[in-house]
Amino acid sequence: MVHIFKNNGYNIAMDVNSGAVHVVDDLVYEIIRLIKDGKVGITSEEEITEALSGKFTKEEISEGCSEVCQLIDSGRLFTKDIYMPHLKSFADRPVVVKALCLHIAHDCNLACEYCFAGKGEYHGEREMMSLETGKKALDLLVRESGNRKHLEVDFFGGEPTMNFEVVKGIVSYGRELEKKTDKEFRFTLTTNGLLLNDDMFSYINEEMSNVVLSIDGRKEINDRMRPLRSGKGSLYDIILPKYKRFAESRGDKNYYVRGTFTRNNLDFAEDVLHLADQGFSQISVEPVVARPDEPYAIRTEDLDEILAQYDHLAKEMVKRKRSGRSFNFFHFMIDLEGGPCVAKRLQGCGSGCEYLSVIPNGDLYPCHQFTGIDGMKMGDVDSGVTNTQLRNKFRESNVYTKPECRECFAKFFCSGGCAANSYNFTGDLNGNYEVGCAMQKKRVECAIMLKAAGV
Amino acid sequence: MKHVVTLNDRVFKDTIEHGGCGECQTSCQSACKTSCTVGNQNCENEENK
Known part of the structure; x- marks a missing residue:
């Protein structure tokens, strides 16, 4: 092809x-x-x-x-296509767990309009993860990770800084485990920035290999969908100065300012460029994932404008690179020489198998996006994965089990796309989220154009 | 070549033999959380480099 x-x-x-x-x-x-x-x-x-x-x-x-x-x-x-015969040998490898998304807090100090987690509670009870549960999660990771050396733990929420002492306790426990085993933990944190303070900066810079700082872009765009709980004041004004100081303190360590765009700001390229103009060099702005009946959800008729925005952004990145103002846009990053192997390209993110989420009470789900969905509980931190039937469904899903992917030029870059998007929009892990696919294909084209332009 | 510039030397099939070690970053742990972005992940297997 x-x-x-x-x-x-x-x-x-x-x-x-x-x-x-x-x-x-x-x-x-x-x-x-x-x-x-x-x-x-x-x-x-x-x-x-x-x-x-x-x-x-x-x-x-x-x-x-x-x-x-x-x-x-x-x-x-x-x-x-010569990879199909190898699929069985890839799929037959022993199942290991190598990455966890820890829901440190099912609570949030914001009330973002588009929150897939139901304003932090994931449509359940407000709840904080205990240190004991966090330690058990790390034990599970060590126990189930086979011979994998690098283990990943993302502190997620709700808002994880609302339970920051537990975050620190879990990190300390992880460092102890590193001394007793041959494992190496890579901790990451995703935060809305509201509670972020200078004292946290040095700790985070010491311990977290990547930090995701949520901000949607221009002030009016950010504050429209990310209001403070009080309904008064501007989140943008609170977090922007902190993010700038934090990005500066980060040195050569990874971070991303990360936003979400909706049909309220289909001109989202302006938000990306706004963040770049603020001095951020690592930027991710992603399409909202929402039920089609939500007023801010992206619709098929929005696609022409969105795709044109990606083209506009890519062209602007070429110009900026040539004038010494380059920045990285997460979805345009592509590694043509040292990228992932075929096995990874066929099977994608590993949700439900090597990547799981842990909610505050210790229950396991295929990933954060599946939290609380009926029938999606996979086990718990004490017993590990007990719903092996469900795990096998995730394990058996790949680019060849998705009919639309077979004929798609982007299949080895998105690896069949997000399982949660497929499930939420079609009811089937092997379904095709058409709007998401159209955007993904355009992003791959833009990413390759940028490579051609030397960006 | 006069009419073609190829951007990459390594092709996917070169990674079949030593692929699948699983040491690379889980894509959703990087910056997305709402999509699957695999093509930008770095391979951490020296045998594939």
Whole structure:
């Protein structure tokens, strides 16, 4: 399968199955298009010459055909999908758990309009995780992680800084476990910033390998969907100065300012650029995931504008890179040389298998997005995963079990997409969240254009 | 080549043999939490580099 597209003046040919990405001129673009559309034979220079005569000289066409043949011969164009036979060996590996999302607090000090967690409580009781439960979660991770060395723990909520002493206790316990085992914990924190203070900065910088700081962008956009509980004042004004100081204190360690866009701000590229203008270099702004009947939910008819915004943002990033003002946009980051292996590309995020969420009472769910959904409880921190039938459903889901993914050029970059989105929008782990897929495909194209532009 | 610039040297099939070690970051633990973004994850297996 080959995908060709034009973006920002670049002609791109992606060989989907090998992962090879080529920037080509107009001639080779046309040759590949003819072959791809089945209008000429794969190496038929005669047919190609006939089809392109008038546009290019015979000598040029011959040269172009020769280069296309070189790509084909070197396994970098029109390659076959050879991965299906390997799927069983990947799937048959022993199941390990290597990453946990700890719901440190099912409570929040904000009342964000679009919160998938029901304003922090996940549609249940307000509850804080105890240190004891957190320790048991880490024990589970060590116990179930087989020979994996790197173990990941994200402190999530609700708002985890509302239960920060427990966060610290769990980190300390993790450091003790590191001394007794060959494991290495990577802790991360996701926060809305309201309680963040300078005292926390040094602790977080010492212990957290990544921090996600929530902010939606421009002041009016942020404050509209992220109001304070009191309904008065501006969250943006409170958190922005803190985030700036924090980003500066972070040094070379990872952080992201992360926002959500909705149909209230379909011009979200302006929010990304606003955050970049504030001096942040690591930015993620993502589409809201919401029931279609919510007024702020993204609809199919919004897609044209959203896709144009991604193009606009990518072009702006090229300009900024050239003027020494570059920044990273999470969804445009792609690693063409050192990216993940085929096994990971086929199976995706690992939710329900190697990645689980732990809610304050110690129950396990496939990931934070499945919390509280009937039938999705997988076990608890004492007994581990007991719902092995459910785990097998997640384990068996991959790009080949999703009919729409099989024919999609982006499948080895999104790995079949988010299982929770599939489930929430179609009722099926192997379903296709069409709006999300359209955005994902555009993001992959933009990411590759940026590589072509040297960004 | 005169008409083509290839952006990457490594192809996916090179990672079949040593793939699947699972040491890389879980994609949802990075910055997304509402999507699946795998293509930007770094491989941590020296044998695949």
